[in-house]
Amino acid sequence: MNTQSLLLILLVVTVVFGLGVVVLNRRSSGGAGVKPVISEPVVVETPVVKAEVVEAPEVETPVVEVPVVEAPVPPKSRWGKTALSLAGVFGGVRARGGITNETWDDLEEALLKADVGIGVTDELLNSLRGRVKAKEITTPDELLLALQREMTSRLEGADRELNFAQLDEGRINVWLFVGVNGVGKTTTIGKVSAQQAQLGRSLVLAAGDTFRAAAAEQLGTWAERSGAELVRGAEGGDPSSVIFDGIQRAAAKGFDLVLGDTAGRLQNKSNLMDELRKVRRIADREPGQVTEVLLVIDATTGQNGLSQAREFTDAAGVTGVVLTKLDGSAKGGIVFAIETEMGIPIKLVGLGETIGDLVAFDPDEYVSALFIG
Amino acid sequence: MFDNLSNRFDGIFKSIRGKGRLTEADVDEVLKEIRTALLEADVNVSVVRNVVARIREGAIGIESSKALDPSQQVIKLVNQELTNILGGETLKITYASRPPTVVLMAGLQGSGKTTNSAKLAKWFKSQGRHPLLVGADLQRPAAVEQLRTLGRQIDVPVFSDPSDPVTTAVRGLAEAHRLGKDVLIVDTAGRLSIDDEMMAQIRQISDQITPNYTFLVIDAMTGQDAVSVAEAFHSTLQIDGVILSKLDGDARGGAALSVKEVIGRPIAFASTGEKLDAFEQFHPDRMAGRILGMGDMLTLIEQAEQAFEKDAAEEAAAKLLDGDFTLDDFLEQMQSLKKMGPLGGLMGMMPGMPKELKNAKIGDDELKPVEAIIRSMTKEERRKPEIINGSRRQRIATGSGRSIAEVNRLVKQFGEMQKMMKRMGGMTTGKKGKRKMSSMAGLGGLGAAGLPGQGGGFGDGLGGGAPGGGFPGFPPSR
Numbered sequence: 001m002n003t004q005s006l007l008l009i010l011l012v013v014t015v016v017f018g019l020g021v022v023v024l025n026r027r028s029s030g031g032a033g034v035k036p037v038i039s040e041p042v043v044v045e046t047p048v049v050k051a052e053v054v055e056a057p058e059v060e061t062p063v064v065e066v067p068v069v070e071a072p073v074p075p076k077s078r079w080g081k082t083a084l085s086l087a088g089v090f091g092g093v094r095a096r097g098g099i100t101n102e103t104w105d106d107l108e109e110a111l112l113k114a115d116v117g118i119g120v121t122d123e124l125l126n127s128l129r130g131r132v133k134a135k136e137i138t139t140p141d142e143l144l145l146a147l148q149r150e151m152t153s154r155l156e157g158a159d160r161e162l163n164f165a166q167l168d169e170g171r172i173n174v175w176l177f178v179g180v181n182g183v184g185k186t187t188t189i190g191k192v193s194a195q196q197a198q199l200g201r202s203l204v205l206a207a208g209d210t211f212r213a214a215a216a217e218q219l220g221t222w223a224e225r226s227g228a229e230l231v232r233g234a235e236g237g238d239p240s241s242v243i244f245d246g247i248q249r250a251a252a253k254g255f256d257l258v259l260g261d262t263a264g265r266l267q268n269k270s271n272l273m274d275e276l277r278k279v280r281r282i283a284d285r286e287p288g289q290v291t292e293v294l295l296v297i298d299a300t301t302g303q304n305g306l307s308q309a310r311e312f313t314d315a316a317g318v319t320g321v322v323l324t325k326l327d328g329s330a331k332g333g334i335v336f337a338i339e340t341e342m343g344i345p346i347k348l349v350g351l352g353e354t355i356g357d358l359v360a361f362d363p364d365e366y367v368s369a370l371f372i373g
Numbered sequence: 374m375f376d377n378l379s380n381r382f383d384g385i386f387k388s389i390r391g392k393g394r395l396t397e398a399d400v401d402e403v404l405k406e407i408r409t410a411l412l413e414a415d416v417n418v419s420v421v422r423n424v425v426a427r428i429r430e431g432a433i434g435i436e437s438s439k440a441l442d443p444s445q446q447v448i449k450l451v452n453q454e455l456t457n458i459l460g461g462e463t464l465k466i467t468y469a470s471r472p473p474t475v476v477l478m479a480g481l482q483g484s485g486k487t488t489n490s491a492k493l494a495k496w497f498k499s500q501g502r503h504p505l506l507v508g509a510d511l512q513r514p515a516a517v518e519q520l521r522t523l524g525r526q527i528d529v530p531v532f533s534d535p536s537d538p539v540t541t542a543v544r545g546l547a548e549a550h551r552l553g554k555d556v557l558i559v560d561t562a563g564r565l566s567i568d569d570e571m572m573a574q575i576r577q578i579s580d581q582i583t584p585n586y587t588f589l590v591i592d593a594m595t596g597q598d599a600v601s602v603a604e605a606f607h608s609t610l611q612i613d614g615v616i617l618s619k620l621d622g623d624a625r626g627g628a629a630l631s632v633k634e635v636i637g638r639p640i641a642f643a644s645t646g647e648k649l650d651a652f653e654q655f656h657p658d659r660m661a662g663r664i665l666g667m668g669d670m671l672t673l674i675e676q677a678e679q680a681f682e683k684d685a686a687e688e689a690a691a692k693l694l695d696g697d698f699t700l701d702d703f704l705e706q707m708q709s710l711k712k713m714g715p716l717g718g719l720m721g722m723m724p725g726m727p728k729e730l731k732n733a734k735i736g737d738d739e740l741k742p743v744e745a746i747i748r749s750m751t752k753e754e755r756r757k758p759e760i761i762n763g764s765r766r767q768r769i770a771t772g773s774g775r776s777i778a779e780v781n782r783l784v785k786q787f788g789e790m791q792k793m794m795k796r797m798g799g800m801t802t803g804k805k806g807k808r809k810m811s812s813m814a815g816l817g818g819l820g821a822a823g824l825p826g827q828g829g830g831f832g833d834g835l836g837g838g839a840p841g842g843g844f845p846g847f848p849p850s851r
Contacts, residue, residue, distance in 0.1 A: 011677050013693060014706040015719065017790050021783050022739045083567055112418045115596040118409055181619060182483025182592065187513075211647075213522030214515040221514035235522075266622035298483060302415030302596020304624035325482060328565040329605075330598035 078351045078359055083329050084369040086110045093140050099132055103140060107147065114370060115302050116333035120340065124150055148371045154336055155363035158345035162192075163319065164201070164257065165291045172250050174243075174258045174288045177322075178276060178312050179296035181264030184324040184350065186215060188296050189259050190222025191358040192348075201256040203228040206246025208239040208279060211263035219261055225355075229255070239263065239275065240282040247288035258288065267311035280316045293319050294347065297334070299326045305334035309342045320347035323361065327351045331370065400432045403447055414664045416627035417600045420634045428454055452661050458634050460657035464614045464641040466500075469585050472555035473505070475546065477582065478616075479575055479606055480590035482563030485618035487516060489590050489644055490560040491523035492652035493616070496642070497556045498529065504556040507545030508533035509578065512562035520560055527649055530554075538562065542578045559584070566605030576609050586613045588641065591628055593620045599628035600635050607636040614641030617655065621646045625664050680712040696795030700747050700755040700787060707744065745773035746783050758784045 089110035093103050104125060111121040128146055131137045137146050164173055175192070177185045186209065193203055205223045207230060209215035216232040223230040231249050233242035243260040250258045260283060265272035284290045295318040297305050312318050323332050326349050335346050346361040404425050411421045431450045468474045476493065478486045487510065494504040506524050508517035508531055517533045524531035532548045534541040542559050549557040561578065564571035579587065589612045591599060606612055617629050620643045629640050640655040689706055692698045713719055747755060749772030754761055761769070761784055770777045 011681075011706075011710065011719075013698075013790065013794070014703060014710050017703065017786065018707060018710075018740050018743055021743050021786055109418050112412060113597050115415075115598070118412045180594065180622065182485055184483055212519065213526075214518035217515035217518050218513065266619060268623040269621075298592075298594075300481065300592070300595050300598045300602070302594060302624070302628070303413055304415070304594040304622065305596075307623055325565070328481065328598070329567050329601045330596065334596065 078357065079362075079365045079369045082327055082351060082369055084326070084331055084366070085372050086114060086331070086370050087372065089113070090144055090371060093144060096140055099138070099140060099143055103143070104129070107143075111333065114331035114333035115305075117303055117306075117337050120333075120336045144371065148367055151336070151370075152363050152367045154340055155346070155367070158339065160320070160345050160347045160361055162347060163291045165289070167289055167291075170251070170287050171289045172247055172258055172287050173256065173291045174247060174260060174283045175292040175294060176243075176260045176262065176280065176283060176290060176316065177294050177296055178262050178316050178318070179264060180266055180308055181212075183264065183296045183298040183301075185209070185264060185296045186218050186222070186261055188294075188322050188324060188348075188350065188358065189219065189261050190225065191350075191355050193222060193228050193259055194226035194355045195358065196257060196259075197226045197228060202253075204246045204250040204255050204258045205230050206243045206258055206260045207232040208243045208246075208261045209263040210235055210237045210239050210242060215261070215263070228259075229253075240279045243279055244282050244285070244288070247283065247285075251287040258283075267308050273311060273315040276312075276315045290317075293317055294322050295320070295344070296322045296324055297338075298330075299323050299328065299332035299350075300330040301334055303334065303337075306337050306341065309338045309344055313342060313344065318344055320345055322346075322348040322350070322358075324350035327357070332366075335366075397433060400429060403432065404429055407447075407451055410665055411627060411630075414625035414627035415594075415596045415599075415631075416664065417597055417631035417635070420600070420631045423634070424454060424458070424630075448665075451665065455630060455661035455664060456658050458630055459640065459655075459660050463654075463657075464639045466586070468502075468555065473546070473549040473557040474502075474555065474586070475582050475584040476556065476558045477575075477579055477584035477587045477610070478558065478560050478590060479587060479610060479612075480563060481565065481592075481602060482513075484563065484590040484592045485616075485644060486510070486563060486590045487519050487560050488523070488649075489588075489616050489618055489642075489652070490520065490558050491527055491529070492644060492649055493588075493642070494524070494529045494556075494558050495527045495649050496652055497558075498527065502556045503554050504529050504558055505545065505549045505552060505554040506531045507542060507548075507557065507559045509538040509541045509545070509559050510562040511535065511538055511541065516560075516562070523649065538574060539577050539581055543581050546582050557582075566602045572605070572609050579610050587611060588614050588616050589632075589638075590616045590618055591632060593617050593626040593628065593643075594622060594624040595628040597631075600631045603632040603636050607638070612636060612638050614639050616640075616642045616644065618644040620644060621651065626660060627664050629660055630664055677713065681706070681709045693794050696791055698791060698794065700750065700758060701752070703787075704744065704747050704755075707740065742773070742775050742779065743783060746770075746775055746780055749773040758787055 089106050093106050096103060107125060107128075108121055111124065112118065116124075124147065127150065128137065128143065131146065132143065137143050162175070167173060177189050179185050189205060193205055196203055203226070205219055205228050207216035207219045209219070210233055213235070216230075216235070220230045220232070222228075229249065231242065231246035233239075233245065239262060243258070246258050246260065249255075260279070262276060262279060263272075265276065267273065280290060280293065282288075293316050295309060295312050297308060301308070309318065309321065321335070321338060321344055323335060323346055326332050332349075338344055339346060348358055349361045349366070351357045351359060407428060408421055408425050411424065412418070416424070428447075428451055431454075432447055466474075478490050478493075480486050490506055494506050497504045506520055506529055508520040510516035510520075511533075517531075520533070521531045530552070532541075532545045534544050536544075538561065542561075545559060546557060548554075559578070559582065561575055562571070564575065566572065587610050589603060589606050589610075591603070595602070603612070603615070615629070615632055615638060617626065617640050620626060632638075633640055640657070640660075643653055643655045645651045645653060685705070686709070689698065689702045692702060710719075746769060749769045750758075750761075754765060754769070761780075766777055766780050770780050773780075
């Protein structure tokens with residue numbers, strides 16, 4: 001008999017049975033009245049993925065006084081340098097006399113190209129379709145403005161301040177930086193460090209990335225530039241202990257803030273995510289107190305960004321996102337899904353190489369930059 | 374998010390089953406699902422449009438044949454289309470007649486150039502070559518230091534020079550000549566494709582060292598931007614091939630498809646792990662299934678082959694089909710399974726995995742109670758769980774620290790699984806007494822739900838086997 005086929009059968013049975021039991025147990029302990037869906041370890045009936053029939057709520061046209069079409073606010077200095085503009089596509093929309101099928105195709109394409117994702121794109125456009133149908137929006141310009149408003153409003157109301165808390169005597173603010181490989185965690189820490197130093201805070205940078213070769217050296221360069229103290233451990237050592245050492249050093253010297261670097265890790269590596277859980281746990285130990293866990297995401301990231309936000313939040317309790325490399329040709333549209341689905345605010349964005357190019361995220365300016373031109 | 378495409382199709386095809394032929398409206402609906410799947414995998418919008426158009430041509434008029442239902446045929450079509458795009462010409466490395474063969478690495482910041490330079494060097498070494506690495510990334514602090522450390526790990530010398538990137542590269546080439554190295558790999562700084570100055574610089578490096586191969590390193594997680602990046606680098610440097618990094622993540626990697634389609638250069642290598650030997654030549658067929666979210670069967674099987682002991686596994690599988698599979702056997706297989714890495718990862722690779730399980734997010738620790746219960750049983754009980762009565766049940770529960778209800782559930786489920794397997798085994802042996810046929814039919818269902826057309830030189834059963842067998846637990850894709 002074909003060994004590979006046999007292996008596969010075995011594998012599948014083992015997994016399905018083993019996990020089936022777990023799921024069942026979980027469900028029955030999870031709550032009364034929850035009907036076990038898998039009644040057999042091996043499900044014969046296809047679990048049909050039925051598109052959930054969500055009662056589409058009558059598109060309530062909110063009473064929005066459509067104001068006279070105004071030119072989009074020109075983004076300020078730094079944002080102006082970016083290549084965020086989707087003008088190419090939007091130009092085509094404006095050029096058309098009315099709102100046609102092509103208009104919707106163009107808008108969809110523009111949003112998808114910005115990595116907004118098919119889910120959010122559908123939501124945005126469906127709500128606009130309702131308003132066009134209701135004759136509330138009649139011209140392409142109005143439509144674009146409404147879209148811009150809608151997108152901005154999705155990002156409004158979040159608290160984007162970095163949390164430097166007034167803690168009990170003897171406790172120290174610890175900010176952790178987490179994310180997948182190559183997103184710019186170490187560089188971000190360097191820039192945050194320089195900015196915090198400018199605010200008069202004394203810092204320790206803890207080189208918790210003990211995996212990547214020379215990561216500590218890289219952080220050390222930044223520590224020098226910003227006048228912070230560097231605490232490092234042995235390459236390949238335990239990251240939690242490096243960060244704990246950093247906290248103790250800061251406590252001994254009466255410093256204000258510890259910035260903890262961590263090694264980049266892909267969110268599907270459960271052992272590495274467990275390591276991160278431990279880092280977080282240890283960093284919260286006295287005298288440390290984790291007041292900010294920043295997930296660093298590369299603006300070029302596509303739909304996987306959402307998975308990153310989910311898994312890192314699960315492991316380390318992410319409190320904010322830093323979107324790096326927004327000065328490239330990527331538009332970073334995944335932030336919409338991350339903010340709306342995960343409720344995690346985007347706090348900082350990287351718009352360039354210099355220290356001053358790491359700036360507070362401003363939804364207004366970001367969305368305007370997409371629409372300008 | 375990771376909805377299996379064939380699962381998505383189930384809903385559509387249910388409604389049109391028995392029609393025999395797909396109407397244009399049916400096809401539209403199917404194409405919409407394909408489009409969504411591709412977009413969720415980060416395939417570029419424009420590329421999606423072209424791909425979907427080509428699939429439409431093939432899909433209209435598909436007739437339901439005896440062997441394959443329309444759903445399977447469409448999946449096969451899509452799979453073929455994607456494999457065609459991804460595959461086509463593969464990159465064969467030919468070495469320069471006058472060594473060294475020069476390789477230039479380019480890409481955005483953080484795409485993984487430095488790590489992949491080292492991985493590539495290791496690969497060349499494994500091909501019997503003698504590479505020299507050049508650290509021309511003088512931008513990022515400690516980048517050269519990183520390369521030196523990696524170089525030490527793989528025992529490949531690293532050259533760098535704190536002058537400027539162009540000079541370093543040129544001197545590196547001279548150094549390769551001096552040392553008699555036959556491959557030169559030049560790592561460069563990450564740069565934005567819209568940074569004219571930096572793009573001019575890498576162009577200058579390229580002009581000076583005239584590389585035989587210029588590789589663009591692209592992160593598998595990249596979204597829509599992959600296309601503009603690839604276009605910009607290609608127009609500046611004439612890319613020869615792409616190295617897809619971080620493919621061991623859970624991104625579906627649609628970027629690979631976009632880049633291949635847009636610049637027409639092959640994906641040469643894929644980086645599949647943190648270790649320096651986790652680097653391999655690219656398999657287009659596997660990538661197609663992954664982009665469609667249909668699991669990665671071949672990788673799964675490879676891993677299984679490494680983890681499971683062949684003889685024991687074969688025996689256990691035979692028992693399984695005969696209905697003689699005991700809880701002891703299960704426990705044993707469970708241990709092998711653990712060697713294959715985190716369960717979550719395995720689940721992702723399994724095609725047609727019931728959604729229930731896929732979404733359950735089961736950590737490796739959660740199987741411990743199951744193990745504990747089985748371990749608290751006597752040998753006999755493990756062999757014949759049906760003898761477990763009230764007092765035995767109580768003992769097992771106490772022994773494992775779990776509740777009686779949990780013990781009950783496990784026993785009941787096991788019984789049902791056994792019945793199912795017996796039925797399947799019997800069904801197949803009944804058919805001309807050939808067990809082989811049967812297991813193949815079973816897997817055929819699985820294969821069809823997963824990756825039809827992938828069979829290739831593989832187990833024939835994995836290809837578009839006869840539908841209808843349907844592996845229990847794996848809904849046949851109809």
